[in-house]
Amino acid sequence: MRHLLSMEGVERAVIEGLLDDGDEFLEVLDRPIPKVPTLRGKTVATMFFEPSTRTRLSFEKAAKSLSADTMSFSPGTSSLSKGESLKDTVLTIQAMGVDLMVVRHAATGAPWRVADWVDVPVVNGGDGAHQHPTQALLDALTIRQRFTTLDGVRVGIVGDIRHSRVARSNVWAFAALGAEVTLVAPPTLLPLDATTWPAATTSDLDDVLTELDAVYLLRVQKERGGASVFPSLAEYTARFGMTVERFNRLKPDAVVLHPGPMNRGVEISARVADDPRALVLDQVRNGVAVRMAVLYQLLGGERDE
Amino acid sequence: MNDLILEGGLVLTPDGPVTADVFVRDGIVAGLGESLGSDEATVLDCRGAWVGPGFVDVHTHLREPGEEWKEDIGSGSEAAAAGGYTAVLAMPNTDPPIDAGHLARYVADRGSEVGLVTVIPAGCVTAGRAGERLSHLDELWMAGVRVFTDDGDSVADAGLLRRAMDYLAQLGGIVAQHAIDAGLARGGHMHEGDVSSRLGMAAIPAEAESTVVARDLALVRLTGCRYHIQHVSASQTVALIAAAKAEGLPVTAEVTPHHLAFDHRVVESTDPVFKMMPPLRSPEDREALVVALRDGVIDMVATDHAPHADHEKDVPFEHAPHGVIGLEWAGAVVNTQVGLEPVAFYERLSIAPAALLGASGQGRWIEPGAPATMTVFDPEADALDHARSRSRNTPHLGRGLRGRARHTLLQGTLTHSATIVPHPS
Numbered sequence: 001m002r003h004l005l006s007m008e009g010v011e012r013a014v015i016e017g018l019l020d021d022g023d024e025f026l027e028v029l030d031r032p033i034p035k036v037p038t039l040r041g042k043t044v045a046t047m048f049f050e051p052s053t054r055t056r057l058s059f060e061k062a063a064k065s066l067s068a069d070t071m072s073f074s075p076g077t078s079s080l081s082k083g084e085s086l087k088d089t090v091l092t093i094q095a096m097g098v099d100l101m102v103v104r105h106a107a108t109g110a111p112w113r114v115a116d117w118v119d120v121p122v123v124n125g126g127d128g129a130h131q132h133p134t135q136a137l138l139d140a141l142t143i144r145q146r147f148t149t150l151d152g153v154r155v156g157i158v159g160d161i162r163h164s165r166v167a168r169s170n171v172w173a174f175a176a177l178g179a180e181v182t183l184v185a186p187p188t189l190l191p192l193d194a195t196t197w198p199a200a201t202t203s204d205l206d207d208v209l210t211e212l213d214a215v216y217l218l219r220v221q222k223e224r225g226g227a228s229v230f231p232s233l234a235e236y237t238a239r240f241g242m243t244v245e246r247f248n249r250l251k252p253d254a255v256v257l258h259p260g261p262m263n264r265g266v267e268i269s270a271r272v273a274d275d276p277r278a279l280v281l282d283q284v285r286n287g288v289a290v291r292m293a294v295l296y297q298l299l300g301g302e303r304d305e
Numbered sequence: 306m307n308d309l310i311l312e313g314g315l316v317l318t319p320d321g322p323v324t325a326d327v328f329v330r331d332g333i334v335a336g337l338g339e340s341l342g343s344d345e346a347t348v349l350d351c352r353g354a355w356v357g358p359g360f361v362d363v364h365t366h367l368r369e370p371g372e373e374w375k376e377d378i379g380s381g382s383e384a385a386a387a388g389g390y391t392a393v394l395a396m397p398n399t400d401p402p403i404d405a406g407h408l409a410r411y412v413a414d415r416g417s418e419v420g421l422v423t424v425i426p427a428g429c430v431t432a433g434r435a436g437e438r439l440s441h442l443d444e445l446w447m448a449g450v451r452v453f454t455d456d457g458d459s460v461a462d463a464g465l466l467r468r469a470m471d472y473l474a475q476l477g478g479i480v481a482q483h484a485i486d487a488g489l490a491r492g493g494h495m496h497e498g499d500v501s502s503r504l505g506m507a508a509i510p511a512e513a514e515s516t517v518v519a520r521d522l523a524l525v526r527l528t529g530c531r532y533h534i535q536h537v538s539a540s541q542t543v544a545l546i547a548a549a550k551a552e553g554l555p556v557t558a559e560v561t562p563h564h565l566a567f568d569h570r571v572v573e574s575t576d577p578v579f580k581m582m583p584p585l586r587s588p589e590d591r592e593a594l595v596v597a598l599r600d601g602v603i604d605m606v607a608t609d610h611a612p613h614a615d616h617e618k619d620v621p622f623e624h625a626p627h628g629v630i631g632l633e634w635a636g637a638v639v640n641t642q643v644g645l646e647p648v649a650f651y652e653r654l655s656i657a658p659a660a661l662l663g664a665s666g667q668g669r670w671i672e673p674g675a676p677a678t679m680t681v682f683d684p685e686a687d688a689l690d691h692a693r694s695r696s697r698n699t700p701h702l703g704r705g706l707r708g709r710a711r712h713t714l715l716q717g718t719l720t721h722s723a724t725i726v727p728h729p730s
Contacts, residue, residue, distance in 0.1 A: 008503065085616065085620065105621065107621035107622065109622045110621040112574070128504075128505055129505030129506075130506070165505060192497055192498075192501070192502055193498050194502055195499050196503060197503070
């Protein structure tokens with residue numbers, strides 16, 4: 001693996017290898033001194049051309065837990081505001097001496113362009129509505145911890161699928177690991193043509209609710225609410241929200257996931273969010289561990305050292 | 306002017322192809338035969354090649370005036386001659402746009418000064434391409450403009466388009482429509498289909514094209530104005546064209562080399578070289594375009610040669626400008642992807658586009674008395690392996706295309722030769 005750009009087409013064994021490493025790094029994070037010297041002397045640059053705090057912090061924590069140095073780039077204070085091109089920006093940062101770049105960008109495919117331009121491994125930290133592969137890894141790890149495998153696990157991904165890079169990453173990872181995925185959304189938030197996605201689609205959450213082992217709720221972008229994609233936030237919540245009433249109808253061992261940040265009271269009720277079967281904070285913790293696994297594998301760490 | 310002998314090629318005459326030498330004197334085809342040897346003539350080896358009328362492109366962006374860092378009339382003329390073109394229709398979406406007579410004359414005069422290819426200006430339908438009021442249609446007509454287009458944008462206002470058609474119908478002018486509905490296309494970067502769905506990219510449905518064409522055809526029926534559909538991309542548009550032609554409407558259509566060569570699956574790479582308007586569509590659409598060009602439902606190939614500088618294209622897909630260059634490879638793409646026999650090949654690349662433009666001295670089958678405005682095309686040669694345009698945004702390199710212009714002649718002057726250094730007068 002030279003870069004980690006997409007979950008589409010990644011083989012099951014590769015994903016499982018990353019999840020296995022993630023499990024091992026979780027153990028490191030539980031130590032009194034949660035740090036190993038594996039990547040000492042390496043520098044990881046987080047290049048976030050789109051505002052984000054949690055993903056960047058998670059990558060930086062992962063790098064530091066492996067003893068790598070970190071550099072961070074954010075667009076507000078940068079040369080981009082002076083008209084510098086993306087290409088010149090990443091070549092400049094590379095020339096300072098970095099060993100890996102994590103790139104988040106609002107434009108689909110931007111991390112692929114960066115990977116063409118630079119000589120170091122690139123991790124896609126989220127591009128447009130396209131891919132966010134480390135999110136898929138942390139979600140897969142979270143579900144695997146609960147059910148020991150994803151084989152045959154029924155996952156419903158609920159919400160704004162059309163504009164979601166989380167959904168576009170997770171369907172491929174979950175399906176590669178053997179899960180049965182159903183996408184649930186109002187017609188205006190389903191993909192326009194999902195014929196080649198490894199998933200079923202429906203606009204009726206209640207029809208599939210009781211069959212699901214894991215319900216993955218996507219964040220409703222409130223700024224879209226009431227625009228033209230669905231009539232109102234209240235109507236969305238009534239038809240697609242994880243209310244207490246719906247939560248109580250789930251299978252007894254079914255779990256709820258959310259990539260955050262949550263809109264309590266919109267796609268998830270506050271009481272569900274605080275229930276032990278809502279794995280939101282497990283996801284966050286697993287995020288650090290799988291990002292450690294990704295950095296470790298891309299920077300040439302040996303699995304069995 | 307030196308006499309020329311075009312030796313041993315398959316010559317496309319009004320009576321069909323014959324293998325013969327072509328004798329050129331004073332810019333005119335002086336004779337056809339096998340024994341026209343002349344000691345002082347320059348001999349052009351045409352063995353294994355087709356000798357036909359010069360290619361005519363009805364869709365070229367020469368970028369002058371205003372965007373000369375991408376291309377100018379000199380560099381664009383060189384690219385055209387290298388591709389086998391003897392005439393190009395310069396699109397009017399320059400800066401300033403060609404919406405008045407003096408601007409059209411400037412473009413034509415610059416083309417004459419360069420002298421490599423006949424540069425015919427197209428004019429805007431609306432002032433400043435703003436879509437609000439008519440441009441100086443009469444003034445443009447007097448300056449020699451025959452094709453009117455706001456290319457780069459559709460004329461969206463049906464009332465305004467109807468007035469333009471009413472006005473141009475009495476002159477005999479042609480409205481050429483860049484048929485893309487701005488509302489359906491809004492924010493889109495590629496074809497709407499399974500690829501855009503997986504990429505999460507905002508996309509443009511085929512209906513953005515077909516709905517505009519369907520509306521416009523009703524206006525053609527109303528006004529009788531000649532109507533040309535630019536860069537057809539979708540099979541549903543092909544069906545509309547076939548029906549309009551069956552009805553006898555004065556309609557013609559063009560297809561680009563890139564829409565013949567590629568479909569939207571190449572956009573999976575998110576390589577901005579594949580970003581163009583209209584976008585590359587489905588494999589079924591591409592196949593429908595190939596068949597339509599073969600059958601003549603689509604009359605001609607037009608390059609939509611759209612130069613952009615490296616720094617403009619070397620950005621994420623969504624940030625890149627639309628367009629690719631194509632003058633250098635149009636013949637090779639048609640030869641490789643469509644596989645027309647020589648008569649149909651020259652009909653699509655020369656005869657039909659010359660007829661659309663009413664360009665004198667262009668698009669004439671080879672016979673004594675015809676202007677020596679010719680393209681010698683070698684269908685077996687490797688395609689040109691580098692851009693001659695000022696810009697390099699082409700998807701056609703390294704694709705194993707076959708065919709290239711061996712010699713290009715404009716009124717007896719060699720404007721391009723793969724074997725002889727050209728020396729335009």
